[in-house]
Amino acid sequence: DIQMTQSPSSLSASVGDRVTITCRASQSISSYLNWYQHKPGKAPKLLIYAASSLQSGVPSRFSGSASGTDFTLTISSLEPEDFATYYCQQSYSTLLTFGGGTRVEIK
Amino acid sequence: QVQLVQSGAEVKKPGASVKVSCKASGYTFTSYEINWVRQAAGQGLEWMGWMNPNSGNTGYAQKFQGRVTMTRNTSISTAYMELSSLRSEDTAVYYCARIAVAGTVYYSDYWGQGTLVTVSS
Numbered sequence: 313d314i315q316m317t318q319s320p321s322s323l324s325a326s327v328g329d330r331v332t333i334t335c336r337a338s339q340s341i342s343s344y345l346n347w348y349q350h351k352p353g354k355a356p357k358l359l360i361y362a363a364s365s366l367q368s369g370v371p372s373r374f375s376g377s378a379s380g381t382d383f384t385l386t387i388s389s390l391e392p393e394d395f396a397t398y399y400c401q402q403s404y405s406t407l408l409t410f411g412g413g414t415r416v417e418i419k
Numbered sequence: 420q421v422q423l424v425q426s427g428a429e430v431k432k433p434g435a436s437v438k439v440s441c442k443a444s445g446y447t448f449t450s451y452e453i454n455w456v457r458q459a460a461g462q463g464l465e466w467m468g469w470m471n472p473n474s475g476n477t478g479y480a481q482k483f484q485g486r487v488t489m490t491r492n493t494s495i496s497t498a499y500m501e502l503s504s505l506r507s508e509d510t511a512v513y514y515c516a517r518i519a520v521a522g523t524v525y526y527s528d529y530w531g532q533g534t535l536v537t538v539s540s
Contacts, residue, residue, distance in 0.1 A: 355530035355533060356464065356530055399464050406469075
């Protein structure tokens with residue numbers, strides 16, 4: 313299986329901060345990388361697919377980028393509703409895998 | 420609008436099986452694959468497998484091979500996930516999600532509301 317390693321596992325930030333979350337794949341996965349937001353008691357929500365394509369309806373403060381096997385999710389200016397856990401997921405293999413998640417907490 | 424509605428919460432004893440349903444509406448059921456994801460309390464998202472509603476083909480994560488079965492009933496646009504030989508570690512919220520495709524990139528764009536499965540003696 314392809315392993316996805318996210319960092320950090322958690323972070324504290326304030327409203328208005330720029331936040332960056334990283335995901336590293338254990339092998340080359342091209343741009344087959346998705347990002348999801350998950351809040352307690354809710355279903356996960358797709359933010360970014362194909363490493364950098366913004367899902368319809370998702371605010372433009374969310375962006376994704378890729379460099380080799382490293383992928384980054386950036387929130388340009390954190391809003392109160394952005395406090396959640398974020399997961400990367402590879403879809404290069406037909407057996408998909410998630411990263412361990414990054415919890416974004418209020419400072 | 421696209422909706423995936425899952426069956427209600429279940430309580431099962433260790434060693435039993437559970438079957439969770441996921442009823443799709445608002446799109447052509449056989450045109451999109453369905454995958455299943457779970458989250459145990461305090462843990463991250465865990466991908467379990469996928470099913471093609473048109474062909475019935477499936478693919479399962481190695482961890483669940485031999486214990487999970489994903490099926491469908493196209494006449495009622497419903498997908499099913501059955502997990503057998505349940506143990507306490509299987510206590511989790513189980514989600515179904517539709518798989519969309521952009522070129523060759525797969526992603527889950529619509530999700531069910533989740534089904535809590537509790538395994539307890």
